[in-house]
Amino acid sequence: MRKTRVIAIANQKGGVGKTTTVVNLAAALSELGKTVLVIDLDPQANATSGLGLPRQSGVSLYPVLTGAADVADIIQPTPYENINIIPAELDLAGAEIEIARQPNHLGVVRGVLDRVLDADVFDYVLMDCPPSLGILMTSSLAAADGIVVTMQCEYYAMEGLSVITSIIRQMHDNGANPGLKLEGILMTMYDGRTRLAAEVVDEVRAHFGDIVYQTVIPRNVRISEAPSFGKPVVFYDPASRGAMAYRSFAQEFAQKTASAYTPAAPEPPPEQTEKVTEPAGPEETANP
Ligand SMILES: Nc1ncnc2c1ncn2[C@@H]1O[C@H](COP(=O)(O)OP(=O)(O)OP(=O)(O)O)[C@@H](O)[C@H]1O
Numbered sequence: 001m002r003k004t005r006v007i008a009i010a011n012q013k014g015g016v017g018k019t020t021t022v023v024n025l026a027a028a029l030s031e032l033g034k035t036v037l038v039i040d041l042d043p044q045a046n047a048t049s050g051l052g053l054p055r056q057s058g059v060s061l062y063p064v065l066t067g068a069a070d071v072a073d074i075i076q077p078t079p080y081e082n083i084n085i086i087p088a089e090l091d092l093a094g095a096e097i098e099i100a101r102q103p104n105h106l107g108v109v110r111g112v113l114d115r116v117l118d119a120d121v122f123d124y125v126l127m128d129c130p131p132s133l134g135i136l137m138t139s140s141l142a143a144a145d146g147i148v149v150t151m152q153c154e155y156y157a158m159e160g161l162s163v164i165t166s167i168i169r170q171m172h173d174n175g176a177n178p179g180l181k182l183e184g185i186l187m188t189m190y191d192g193r194t195r196l197a198a199e200v201v202d203e204v205r206a207h208f209g210d211i212v213y214q215t216v217i218p219r220n221v222r223i224s225e226a227p228s229f230g231k232p233v234v235f236y237d238p239a240s241r242g243a244m245a246y247r248s249f250a251q252e253f254a255q256k257t258a259s260a261y262t263p264a265a266p267e268p269p270p271e272q273t274e275k276v277t278e279p280a281g282p283e284e285t286a287n288p
């Protein structure tokens, strides 16, 4: 089984912490020794600049999708060890039309990713989705193993999640991506001073249970400052509450993805089962 997990961070709502989560999850995973490829799918290129890279004309997924460039030549190093990126730039907006022209448009991103996946050098591919439901976004979801939805701790947070769940169902039903799963829901911009934030988190947990990550990302001014320095908050202010929250999220995320995609361990042979279930001998109970 390949080791690379392809995760899209998505929500068609704007400004709910998708890019912040991609950039900081990548940073915190790299601290855990994981290798990460970020794919910036938003022509606004916020993930690109948030990881300290300038927008460069011609350096995005766009020329790869048209066959004008090789994906290996487009993958860029970032200032951070273990984090690489396929950047975005404004031209990427044109990719929508380009993909629409291709016969199997749901499969085009998968086609590009296959080369990356064959190499199996990355632990994670994190895709930063734009706040829209265009063809680029849906063909990216068709290429993903899982989706992480970020939600702001505000009223109507859950509105729109039904859109994501129906896309997942469609991908299953039309065979475009039968394995796609809702990996988890991350609550962001939690303001501990308001009752509203706590109520929203409770309500989302009541609806979605364990799919909601235990970690909740607080509203934190250091998080909002970091992008103007072209740095994830995890590196910009490692001791800030925002950085610590994203580190804790990365731990949880890594554990969950590891268990979700690892095949169940084979049943132990019968004699071994007996041994395990045998009551503890007196020497063991006498000496805890
Ligand atoms: N936990 C947080 N605390 C404070 N500010 C935050 C937090 N998370 C995100 N922000 C800020 O909120 C704004 C929106 O966040 P972000 O860009 O991550 O959302 P997005 O979902 O990617 O938006 P878009 O849909 O436009 O791509 C940014 O200015 C970001 O710096």
Ligand SMILES: [Mg+2]
Binding pocket: 018, 019, 020, 042, 046, 128, 129, 130
């Ligand atoms: Mg964004």
